[in-house]
Amino acid sequence: MKITKELLTLNQDIAGQEIGIPVYYVNCGKDDAPSVYIQSAVHAAEMQGSAVIFQLLTFLPKLGLNTNFILVPNCNPFGRTQRAGEYLQGRFDATTGNNWNRFYHYDESLVTKFLNSLEGSESLNDKANEKRIVSDFRFALSKSIEDLTKGEWGINTAQYLNHKLQSLAVKADLVIDLHTGPSSTRHIYSPDFLVEHARRFNIENIISIPCKFAGALDEASFIPWRLLQQGLCEKGVEFQYGVKAFTVELGSQENICLTQAYEDMKGILNFLNTEGLVTGNPKIDANDITVTALKNYKTLFSKHAGMVEYLAKAGDKVEKGQTIARVLNSLEFDNDRGLLEIKSPSSGIVILHYPSAAVQVGTQLYKIATDA
Ligand SMILES: [Zn+2]
Numbered sequence: 143m144k145i146t147k148e149l150l151t152l153n154q155d156i157a158g159q160e161i162g163i164p165v166y167y168v169n170c171g172k173d174d175a176p177s178v179y180i181q182s183a184v185h186a187a188e189m190q191g192s193a194v195i196f197q198l199l200t201f202l203p204k205l206g207l208n209t210n211f212i213l214v215p216n217c218n219p220f221g222r223t224q225r226a227g228e229y230l231q232g233r234f235d236a237t238t239g240n241n242w243n244r245f246y247h248y249d250e251s252l253v254t255k256f257l258n259s260l261e262g263s264e265s266l267n268d269k270a271n272e273k274r275i276v277s278d279f280r281f282a283l284s285k286s287i288e289d290l291t292k293g294e295w296g297i298n299t300a301q302y303l304n305h306k307l308q309s310l311a312v313k314a315d316l317v318i319d320l321h322t323g324p325s326s327t328r329h330i331y332s333p334d335f336l337v338e339h340a341r342r343f344n345i346e347n348i349i350s351i352p353c354k355f356a357g358a359l360d361e362a363s364f365i366p367w368r369l370l371q372q373g374l375c376e377k378g379v380e381f382q383y384g385v386k387a388f389t390v391e392l393g394s395q396e397n398i399c400l401t402q403a404y405e406d407m408k409g410i411l412n413f414l415n416t417e418g419l420v421t422g423n424p425k426i427d428a429n430d431i432t433v434t435a436l437k438n439y440k441t442l443f444s445k446h447a448g449m450v451e452y453l454a455k456a457g458d459k460v461e462k463g464q465t466i467a468r469v470l471n472s473l474e475f476d477n478d479r480g481l482l483e484i485k486s487p488s489s490g491i492v493i494l495h496y497p498s499a500a501v502q503v504g505t506q507l508y509k510i511a512t513d514a
Contacts, residue, residue: 143207144169145199152306153219161219165310166199170207178419179314180410181214181307184242184321184359186221186232190392191320193403194410201407206421209414212310218242220299229396240300243321244357246308247287247301253366256282257373266379276383279370284312308362316417317363317387318410322395326494327457328406329511331389333364337433340388342416344409344426346457347493347511348433363387386417394456395497432491434511439493442508444501446471446482452495460486460510467495467507488512 146167153161180198182191195215202211216222221232221242234241256279260266290297291305311317323329329347332340337350353368355361364387374381392406393399411423444450446469454466467484474480490512496505 143171143203145203150306152303153223161223163214163217163219166195166211166213166215168199168202168207168211168213170210172208175208175210176315176419177210177212177313178316178318178414179212179214179311180318180320181217181311181359182320183216183222183232184218184303184307184319185395186216186218186224186242187230187395188232188320188322188392189216189395189398190322190403190406191390192216193398193400194320194392194406197400197403197407198410201411202420205411205423207419208421209316209419212314214307214310217307218303220303232395235298235300238298238300240298241357242300242303243319243359245298245300245304246357246359246362247290247305248355248362248365249286250355250369252282252286253369253373256370257377260374260377266374266377272381272383275370275374275381279367280312283366284309287312304359308359311359311363314363315385316414316419317359317385319359319387319389321389321391322393322397323391323456323494323509324497325394325452325456326391327492328393329391329493331360331391331436333360333368333387334435335368336364336386336388339386339413339417341431342409342413343388343390344412344429344431345390346429346431347491348431349436349439349493349511350433351436358389360387360389391494432511434490435514438490438512438514440488440490440510440512441506442484442487442510444469444484444503444505444507446484447502448472448482449499450484450496450501450507451499454486454492454495454508456492456494458492460490460492462486462489466492469501486510 149162151160151162192215224231224236330345334350367384414420448469448471465483490510
């Protein structure tokens with residue numbers, strides 16, 4: 143096993159000083175080994191995943207590895223330099239408001255074109271052919287990402303960042319994008335057809351997402367392969383391969399905990415073990431896991447401006463009609479509207495709430511995995 147490090151320049155300040163991201167390559171030394179890509183902190187204030195990658199790099203040399211790794215612990219050199227007051231303004235581009243996790247590249251027509259190009263080719267059912275299709279399709283995906291960054295008219299900063307990261311991730315068979323919520327419990331976004339696999343991360347809450355692109359890295363990574371698989375299936379071709387991709391939300395932003403990062407790492411290693419990618423990993427204590435379809439993962443927007451006390455915390459179970467927060471409005475302190483109660487519209491599990499007590503009308507107060 144060998145670990146190498148590269149400093150990849152993605153940004154420069156106006157004096158031309160390069161601002162890079164460290165990329166760690168872990169090579170297991172086996173020919174034809176699969177590849178795992180893990181990045182953290184594309185939303186720059188979401189740093190727990192960086193601590194998890196630290197733990198991984200410390201721990202991987204003790205394990206049996208059947209896979210290579212590409213590990214990017216602080217993948218957003220733009221977001222990580224934007225501060226607002228005491229905090230990183232790391233979720234959005236401060237100039238444009240663009241979400242740093244919404245500009246990955248996906249082009250459905252590329253899948254169609256690729257499928258058409260296979261028309262008439264012989265022995266598609268040959269197992270050796272699957273390998274060739276995987277390699278050709280990966281090349282096509284890779285090239286389409288590369289071509290975009292070379293266009294005459296340029297691309298916006300979030301696109302640039304996302305495409306550069308995607309050009310690393312596209313090489314991998316498994317993509318794990320480490321995030322956190324604002325004030326949040328641990329949860330994982332899993333493609334609906336991979337939910338049983340996602341359980342092995344041992345994270346209490348799984349949000350099951352459909353095969354629908356909304357700009358994020360996990361979707362951009364698994365959807366083209368899923369469509370390829372379905373397209374080949376329609377042609378009567380048996381094709382097993384698919385890229386697995388997950389977005390893992392490791393608690394709250396602006397915070398790291400190395401003890402918890404060790405536990406988070408154990409969950410990731412447990413998943414990798416069941417995929418046959420690592421051996422000798424520490425055992426986990428299995429958690430109870432709740433799976434919620436994305437359509438039942440609801441946002442509660444504030445109807446009031448004011449100062450909020452969050453009574454229901456991330457991870458709490460709540461009942462329909464339960465008072466989950468209270469809002470103070472100092473203009474009404476002399477009457478009964480000075481303190482308003484906010485009730486949960488549904489029973490479910492509180493996944494996260496807004497990090498600040500100061501809210502306005504329309505602020506995302508809570509996100510709740512509701513009971514369907
Ligand atoms: Zn995030």
